[in-house]
Amino acid sequence: MIILGISAYYHDSAAALLVDGEVAAAAQEERFSRKKHDPRFPSRAIAYCLEEAGIDMAMVDEVVFYDKPYLKFERLLETYYGFAPRGISSFVTSIPVWVNEKLFLKRNIRKGLQALGNFDEKRQRILFPEHHLSHAASAFFPSPFRDSVILTIDGVGEWATASICLGSGSSIRIIKELRFPHSVGLLYSAFTYYLGFKVNSGEYKLMGLAPYGIRDSEQVEQFKSTIKSELATIHEDGSIFLNQRYFRYATGLRMTHNSRWKHLFGVSRRKEDEPIDQVHCNLALAIQQVTEEIVFRMAAHARSFAENESQSEHLCLAGGVALNCVANGQLQSSGLFRQIFVQPAAGDAGGALGAALAAYHIYHLEKREVRNADSMQGAYLGPSFSSKEISRVLRKYGAPAEEFDRFERLSESAARMISDGKVVGWFQGRMEFGPRALGNRSILGDARHPEMQKKLNLKVKFRESFRPFAPSVLMEEVDRYFDFKEPSPYMLMVAPVKEERRCPLPEDYETLPYMERLYIRRSELPAVTHVDFSARLQTVHRETNPRFWQLLADFRNITGYGVVINTSFNVRGEPVVCTPDDAYRCFMRTEMDYLVLGDYLLDKNLQPTRDVKEWNQIFEMD
Secondary structure, rough: OOEEEOOOOOOOEEEEEEEEEEEEEEEOOOOHOOOEEEEEEEEHHHHHHHHHOOOHHHOOOEEEEEOOOHHHHHHHHHHHHHOOOHHHHHHHHHHHHHHHHOOOOHHHHHHHHHHHHOOOOOOEEOOOHHHHHHHHEEEEEEOOEEEEEEEEEEOOOOOEEEEEEEEEOEEEEEEEEOOOOOOOOHHHHHHHHOOOOOOOOOOOOOOHHHHHHOOOOOHHHHHHHHHHHHHEOOOOOOEEEOOOHOOOOOOOOOEEEEHHHHHHHHHOOOOOOOOOOHHHHHHHHHHHHHHHHHHHHHHHHHHHHHHHOOOOOEEEEOOOOOOHHHHHHHHHHHHOOOOOEEEOOOOHHHHHHHHHHHHHHHOOOOOOOOOOOOHHHHEEOOOOOOHHHHHHHHHHHHOOOOEEHHHHHHHHHHHHHOOOOOOEEEEOOOOOOOOOOOOOOOEOOOOOOOHHHHHHHHOOOOOOOOOEEEEEEHHHHHHHEEOOOOOOOOOOOEEEOOOOEEEOOOOOOHOOOOHHHHHHOEEOOOOOOOOEEEEEEEEEOOOHHHHHHHHHHHHHHHHHHOEEEEOOOOOOOOOOOHHHHHHHHHHHHOOOOOEEOEEEEHHHHHHOOOEEEEEEOOOOOO
């Protein structure tokens, strides 16, 4: 049985293909279109999935879309009716778009599929599971758990904004839902907007800014108190009630009622190009801590269901809020659950995979095989490129490169360059599915280098200097550097740097301006140690990525440290590179020193031109 899953028309469109229940391929449309968070019908992603599996459209048995458009349309209409006459101008503007996107969505999907090949609408069905069921399926069915509590949290699907489910074998039962307009994801996105970042793309910046807030300070505590007393009533079970007097997302084109927020917090909405001050950091920390509290309460409430019904000690997480790796790390360290699995493509892109899995296991009642490890294959589900395809790109640009006949020699050379303080672009194997680069489309550096964070942010990524970087660490050595022992292969857990690895701090550290704290050496791994001594971990496993594991092992043999900086292979506003051509162009427009493309090594100093203008491509800032 061949099932194609699709997510589209909101943000992060994607496609995923199941062949007899196994994930054959999955990818986001943005990686092919080069338009970040591309919401359009995922034609290129579907074409890739079919090609990867060696099939054509006529061989697909079913197509599954990740939510129910009629229910979403119902929610939009009822919301505007409930808030009328507020939002009437927005309603009049939006209704033609909704009619096309929601009521005629099945027709639009058919057209998109027919453009890709011989799609027979009479023989090949299109199914529509609910949004949060797609999220739940994306997390539970690939997990290594026979039974599990499933928690999904995002902005909004049709009506649900969060759900508690119980998964067992090949079934998922929805137990409880939180419904629109009350939403943890929308609350977090409202602060993302108010602090000057873009909704649906800047939430990770808000999470990265939060540690610069001054913990336990009077202002942070006051902000938290205001959030809880005025914006969000938080119940014992983690459900929330949002005071719509302060929000505009239900009927308007903005997230917040800005003048009322200014009255509440004493600070105006920050514009995108305005400087970040300590008050912004403190507000970011306040909402991050409130979010962690809500997520923990939800998880604890979900655990109570497990104790009463299934006795499960496992938790699966999905939905956009599941990408909040700080909250995930808090859950992991709490011991509330014995094991936690987070879907690496936890946002809407992962809904494509979840929709296909829901159809296979729930609609068709196909038995699920539970393995010792998750079935996401390390999230390496995207395109790969042969040496012949890479050499063709090198000839196109007249790019000098050294080809290695043994990977061991290439790996040792790259490891030595990183140990010498060089920045290396690393392009190997199949592209990752989800927002994180996990060692196949990565930019790598030495985590011990005190200037590496600044260099990568300003000269390679062209982004805000406060943004943190993640360490990739050999799984065998993770507890040498971090207070963490569990696998974290998808870079979705935050853990503290070990006390013995930390450096003494100035007595006035907490009161220093946030940018001064950024450049104080905090540990033996300064480039990946955040200002609060946390780090967002990726554990590297020989079984799922032998080449990346070998590079880290070689780096350990040279330096004694089995850990490097790993950031996504792109510049600000650009999707992660997909092809060798994307990688070479990104390499040439930045100050990366070396590029490893498969078995080829390229030295920036030997390339035919250094005129950045020739290579520069302007991406819309995220």
